[in-house]
Amino acid sequence: MENQIPVIGRSQPRFDAKAKVSGTERYAADYYPPGMLWGAVKYSDHAHARLKKVDTSGAKEVPGVVAVLTCEDVAGANRVGIPPRPDQPVLADEKVRHRGDPVALVLAESKEALAAALDLISIDYEVLPAVFDSQEALMPGAPLVHSENENNILHKGKILKGSAKEALKECAAVVEATFRLPRQEHAYLETEAGVAWVEEDGTLVMIVSTQTPHRDRMEVAHALGLPPGRVRIMAPYLGGGFGGKDGISVQCFLGLGALHSGGRPVKIWNSREDSFLSSTKRHPATVTIKLGCGADGALQALCCRLFLDTGAYASLGGPVLTLALEHAGGVYRIPHVDIEGYCVYTNNPVSGAFRGFGATQALAALEQAVDMLAVKAGLDPLVFRLKNALRRGEESACGPLRTYSTGIASCLKTIMDHPLWLEVRSWEKDAPPFKRRGVGVAAVLQGVGYGPVVPDYANAKIELLEDGRIRVYSGVTDMGQGNASTYLQIAGDILSQRFGDMEAVQPDTARTLPSGSSSASRTTFTYGNALIKAAGLLRERILQRASLMLMGAAYTELALLPGRVRHIPSGRDLPLGLIASMLDSSEKVCVYSYVAPVARDIAGIDENFRNMGYPHLIFSYGAHLARIEIDEITGEVTVKSYLACTDAGRVLNPQAYEQQVHGGIVQSLGYTLFEDFQVQKGEILTTGLATYILPTAVDVPDLLSIAVQEEEENGPYGMKGLGEVCANATFPAVANAAARAAGRRIFEGPLTAERILEVLAEEHKGE
Amino acid sequence: MKKEFILPKTLEELWEARAVHPRGALLAGGTDLLVRIRAGRADSQALISLDRIPDLRGISTGDGEIFIGPATTHQQLLDDYSVQKHLPLLRQSVEVLGSPQVRHMGTLGGNICTASPAGDTLPALYVLGARLDLRSPQGCRTVPIKEFIEGPGKTVLRKDEILSGIRVPMPDPGFRAGYHKVGQRKAMAIAVVSMACQVWINDHGTVGRIRLGWGSVGPTVKTLPEVEKFLEGRPLSLEVLREAGQMVSKGVTPIDDVRAGAAYRRLVAGRILLRLLDLLRKEVF
Known part of the structure; x- marks a missing residue:
């Protein structure tokens, strides 16, 4: 496979298969930085309660415990979520609103110390009436989950066309039924996980399992009170996502932990039970x-x-x-x-x-x-x-x-x-x-x-490396669906390069460009469109420089082949590394921004x-x-x-x-x-x-x-x-x-x- | 927290280890114990492994019975010729127990001592009339499995005792056997209802002798002698089995839990008797 130029439309093993099957691919959960601390969260004991007092003193005395953090330690907005309702606290402040609400974050040398400390956090609640059914929550007088709202409606919508009620009366056959669909857990193999640390210049860096690294960067910065430029997020291959990692899971805990760890890296890896409790x-x-x-x-x-x-x-x-x-x-x-x-x-x-x-x-x-x-x-x-x-x-x-x-x-x-x-x-x-x-x-x-509104764009970035290899900077997480492999297939097709001549960089806010989330059936559609253009630009640059090196050979006389450009009339080969040495650093990287079309009849x-x-x-x-x-x-x-x-x-x-x-x-x-x-x-x-x-x-x-x-x-x-x-x-x-x-x-x-x-x-x- | 892991190689070393660590947990395959430890429901200060004691492993035949060492894994039972030949019922129950991984780690003794109402081998062992050797440094006693298990997770095993052997009488020839398990999915399932059956059919097509045991429909395996008596002398026909099934549904004592409701378990415990119609087409041992 590595020795073939990928062909669009033909089955080929995924580029990532070998490393994953042989266990060498590193997921976010696989990182154990030296000197790291473990972090874990104390969750609420009630589905709805006012927080009267969170006493962390006992937990702090456990040997091996480095920090026990509450909402008071969160310097930013302490809220995550997307507009118009970023309503989810990093650590609960005024109230807890479900059993999976996080109340405190513990950092410790060992998992044993962590477990002991979590047990010793003492929380004083005033239990509030709660509501557990969506239709009961709409009734007048239902307990308000968010007391600042008028009712429990997050969002409502209507689509009306013609006059359905009248038309139903005219129908020859009508059926009516109510269906109840269950709650489903994503149950990805890799529970929410990551590591974070603070660089010497104050930049908060994290490697985390996420479908949305670029959006996370904004949310983490806002919630924790950091300038977004001081947050770097890397998203290696995910062990599954399915939407459950579309947004913040452990990112803010990692960030908060790293800011209070005395300079040590922090690792969080949810148990399956914590994942079930806290995930969407x-x-x-x-x-x-x-x-x-x-x-x-x-x-x-x-x-x-x-x-x-x-x-x-x-x-x-x-x-x-x-x-x-x-x-x-x-x-x-x-x-x-x-x-x-x-x-x-x-x-x-x-x-x-x-x-x-x-x-x-x-x-x-x-x-x-x-x-x-x-x-x-x-x-x-x-x-x-x-x-x-x-x-x-x-x-x-x-x-x-x-x-x-x-x-x-x-x-x-x-x-x-x-x-x-x-x-x-x-x-x-x-x-x-x-x-x-x-x-x-x-x-x-x-x-x-x-x-129609949220811009659905991708910024593809592709580079000719000095050794003549091609590097694709994927801006969109590969959560297992195989988009990174498809990106190389596309680049290989356009640039006539073999899988073995190419590499993919997984999303990293410091290296890859914002390209939206890995979601919404858009991942290959949007980034692929951008990449076709970016790869086309790079192809043009390579051929242009080859032409110069051949003293003005016509493009029609040149063929881009694996690792080289051939001048067909003379049979002369120019290795891509040699061509790379003739490109200015500003030319070796090609980027292209694509925005998906949207409906206009709105x-x-x-x-x-x-x-x-x-x-x-x-x-x-x-x-x-x-x-x-x-x-x-x-x-x-x-x-x-x-x-x-x-x-x-x-x-x-x-x-x-x-x-x-x-x-x-x-x-x-x-x-x-x-x-x-x-x-x-x-x-x-x-x-x-x-x-x-x-x-x-x-x-x-x-x-x-x-x-x-x-x-x-x-x-x-x-x-x-x-x-x-x-x-x-x-x-x-x-x-x-x-x-x-x-x-x-x-x-x-x-x-x-x-x-x-x-x-x-x-x-x-x-x- | 310091944890001890001890690997005795003889029974004598085992008694010593238990004397040193009176609260130590006996570790056979670990497929239940390690789960309980992780959930904080079992003491893990010292784990005493039964894995390296030859007396506790292996399968031997003699004196009209098959002797199975408690640390014998489920997979070893599946691989054993005498179990295949004489105890097809036990074999069938082990075939659908857990997953290949669990069957390679888990042991028969562990399945018995865990005493789960849903333990897959238990209905089979009740039907087969298994007797258990309980050994302590002072000696050995033998009790029928029915008397050994008292309730979910509860047995008559004394603190100084271990289960040291499982004795299964070799059934009289000419029987048919079936273990029928209903789980929430087709593998890696915990029984919602299970039924073990061993039956001898007369030449004229009626039931000579039948032994039945149900799992997951009561605190321990449920046997219903009145149902066995009803079936003996009758043909295994649809009408007879339906009638017997109603007796079963009345006789079992299931509870509601997150896996299934009591009403469903009660209903299925009776209906599952209809599987015996298939049994007539099956191999005679």
Whole structure:
């Protein structure tokens, strides 16, 4: 692999695979600087309480304890988060608002001293009435999570088109249902981790597991009272992120610790239990849908009410709600929509970004309602979807005109022609004794990028090194999705260099350029577009200087080859190192700034709603099919076969593409069948991986992935974002299959054996 | 904090170590103990390992029984021919215990002494009528497993005793065996309900003798002699098993916890008897 020029569109092992598999790649959790101290956090004992006194004196006396810090030691704003609600304290001051609220930070020589000190911190609380349900939190008189606010609404939004309520009355068939979607834990392999120290010049430096190094820099500086230029953040490869590291986790603790450690480095590496307690989750959602179609099967009207439990702090709850609403109309043309949603504070764990970003919950509900309506209208669920699916040039249910690639119809047709669908009726009938079989489909989409207001830019930087090698400065975290490898693939393609001739620098605010977050299905789309241009500039410079060195050879006579430029008529080679020596230092580095296009038909949209990301311009699409078997004796579900058809534009590396699709499906199979982050009165019941059930290899069938490669004209090499759209269809596809198999639908996730057996038992009662 | 780790090589050295560290924890495979220590639920000042004492390991056959050393790992049970041949029920229960990693570390003795209501080998050992050797420096007594386990995490093991051997009578030939486990997923699962069954079918197709044990539906493994009596003399037909299943659902005493509700466990404990229909098609030992 290292000896080949990467080819766009051909499978190749990832550039990062070897170091990761052999254990030499260093993640943030792998750094142990000499002389370091361990840091850990004392969390709240209550879900909602006023802090009367935090007594750290006992903890400070523990041998080996270097510092016990509280909010009084935070010199800056002591708040993190994004505008307009940066409302999350680094260390709790006036109140604690959920069980995962940090109250004190301890630094110690050993983990044992740390544990002893954490136990000795004595906190005097005045326990306050708390609220744990998003709809109860909206009631008048509900306890206020943030007393300075008028109510518990973090964000609300509406999408109105036509007159949905009237149109529903005219429909030939209407269904109505309320769906409850569970809270999901990211459960990345690498819990939140990092090290930090203060340089001699006063610069705070940290190596930390984060999807957002450049934004973190601003947040850390603001919260801790440092000039942003005095904060440097490095983000090596992440051991998983999925949105859970989109923003501050341990960064401010690391920074605060390093500022109070007597000059020693500080390391924090959350235990799984602390990670579960303190990290953000996928928003639990309650979605009520009324959906109607005409006698011809054309969707006419959608009414949707959506409630998200955002927990104690804003995090990214506002944008998550916005995207939930934007995706609530799915992949369809629907002339009349009335969609309204609330993102509500509670004293539960904080909800935030999670792969799919609200679209997952909205689509899990809508796509089940679509199946229910197909049954009611007597239509085949796939034919029904295809009939209503958006085509390019049409107006979507709740977004602007689809002016760019819109491949959902191709995805649905691919399923329609696939043996897994064609032979499904006979397969269902052949169920073995005490088993029931069902097949389900779902069609989904995901907006690419940040939306119309927050500038969605990337600054690519590429350098010709003195030894003739190429270095790409990646501004966007690689959390495992493989974007860094794709960047080298792109640079190698443009500069005709082999993987072995290139290297990638992972995000570092001192070396790489701000390029936004690793999120929002934008990572390769945005940075890739910038990199194509930057690499093109470097190519031009190399050829230009080679031409000079060959006394004016025409560009048409020159070929850029691995490690050299060849003058074709003479056969003479100029090594790239030699060319580098002829470039001024200002020429060796090429940068290019790319800004993604945004929707222009935004007239009449509420400004706040626009700021939060509505609407998107470019979408990726997918249609999934799941064949499942239910065990009538126990209610257990086995997914027997699975097919994912995806329109994420052209495929750059089929192997990496397939890995993304598989990862999205498996993560969502967990969401669908097992994963239920249980919280009772603010107290987490599933405190670790023994009770929070993730899928294992034997819970996952062979997964088939077919890429419907419709070119996206804005995308690098015609691609669009893939990482989220592949995670949205699994819940509804499996739920639809389960409803078919069981003969009844379960309206609350996950679809555990217990819930399935309950509906099977209802059936017997009716007999 | 100084921690001791002791590796006795004989029983005598083990008794000495225990005398020196009366609060020391016995470490077999560690798959339960280390988890409890990490959670602060077990004393870890001294760990006394049972790993290097040859008397506590291995499997031998004789006197109509199979003797299993308590420090024998689950994987060693799976690899052993006599277990495969004579104790297919125990083997099946070990096949679905934990993960390959847990099966290579964890031991049969550990699974017994942890005395979890969900312990996978326990229903099988109850059904097989296993007896346990409890040894102290003063001597040895042998008790049936039913009397050994008193409740979740509670056994009759005295402070000076260790579990030194598991004696499983060799079942009469001509039986069929099945361990049926319901977990929250298909591997690395803790049983929400489990059932072990060993049955001898008569020539005319009715149940000659049947032994059943359920896990995770009570503080200890549940045996229901009235259900066994009901089934004996009857064919394993759908109707019979449904009726027996209702007796089971009434007889078990499950609780609600984070993994599943009591109602579900109760229901499944009865319904899982229907798996015995499959048993008739299975191998006879």
